Amino acid sequence: MKTGEICFGDVRAEAGKKAEGYAPVLDTGYRMPITVINGAHEGPTVLITSGVHGGEYPGIQTAIELSRELDPQKIHGQIVLIHPINLHAFYQRVSYCVPEDGKNINRVFPGKPDGTLAEQIAYVVSEQFQARADYHLDLHGGDLHEQLPSYVYYPNVEDPYVVNRSREIADMLEATFQVKTKNFGGAVGSAGLRHHIPALLIERGGRGLWSREEVEDYKANIRNVLRFLQVCEGEAVRPEKQAITVVDDATLAASRSSAWYPCVSLGDAVKEGQQIGELRDLFGNVLETIRAPFDGLVIYMVVSLAVAEGDPLITIGMI
Numbered sequence: 001m002k003t004g005e006i007c008f009g010d011v012r013a014e015a016g017k018k019a020e021g022y023a024p025v026l027d028t029g030y031r032m033p034i035t036v037i038n039g040a041h042e043g044p045t046v047l048i049t050s051g052v053h054g055g056e057y058p059g060i061q062t063a064i065e066l067s068r069e070l071d072p073q074k075i076h077g078q079i080v081l082i083h084p085i086n087l088h089a090f091y092q093r094v095s096y097c098v099p100e101d102g103k104n105i106n107r108v109f110p111g112k113p114d115g116t117l118a119e120q121i122a123y124v125v126s127e128q129f130q131a132r133a134d135y136h137l138d139l140h141g142g143d144l145h146e147q148l149p150s151y152v153y154y155p156n157v158e159d160p161y162v163v164n165r166s167r168e169i170a171d172m173l174e175a176t177f178q179v180k181t182k183n184f185g186g187a188v189g190s191a192g193l194r195h196h197i198p199a200l201l202i203e204r205g206g207r208g209l210w211s212r213e214e215v216e217d218y219k220a221n222i223r224n225v226l227r228f229l230q231v232c233e234g235e236a237v238r239p240e241k242q243a244i245t246v247v248d249d250a251t252l253a254a255s256r257s258s259a260w261y262p263c264v265s266l267g268d269a270v271k272e273g274q275q276i277g278e279l280r281d282l283f284g285n286v287l288e289t290i291r292a293p294f295d296g297l298v299i300y301m302v303v304s305l306a307v308a309e310g311d312p313l314i315t316i317g318m319i
């Protein structure tokens, strides 16, 4: 049996205990709700984050429920959950960004202590949480206006331990697609590059919806990973159906603020040059025809009528 206390943010937990509270972001007055589970037994530290994007509800609800359900007496190691990171976006139903500065936290890692709020949040997650973790699971989903299949991303870094171990963990999750990501401004890419820890970004659900079934599936998958890491007791089970590896992808963005009319559906196979959607002005005139850049599958779509200049519209994945 383990002894001793651990502390993250303002939350202290004795060995074999769980505690909830907040992690302040420097001196901004902003604070993130966290649960610290200090297992009764020795083992690694797993960071589970959610709500980097405030409208991704299945991941946020999964983190909230796991915080309540995981029993510290049966945990081998430490589990720290943040639920959610982007609290103001959650309450205000703002997609992608931190409302105060309009920045996407998942583009500004490892953040800056003297930056804007999104950068300060990223800095605290990076230096006070990732730096002390052995593994990081970052729970996402499609945002309020996004539709996507289940995904798992892991860092595309040079460190073979990070890549191989992340891949092993990814293989324990049910997902339609697996992608190695070079988004080092994202939490997971940065965890691999800066802190040399295996890390996964998991995507489930979208369009501002969440259901009991999705959350139960999400929790079952995370519990399976925790068993694989031997942090939870029991045998991990490898999913029967393995994820498809996306070898390359292209995300097409809106050239101007306009209305968006896709003419394909998620999962459709498309051919190079095929029309996949149109941008129109608010009089209904076609401004631009969007075409597939290569043969592939539609693996991400924006489903809102409104798009702002520079927003992603659709992603074609090469399989």
Ligand SMILES: [Zn+2]
Residues within 6 Å of the ligand: 052, 053, 056, 140, 141, 143
């Ligand atoms: Zn997200």
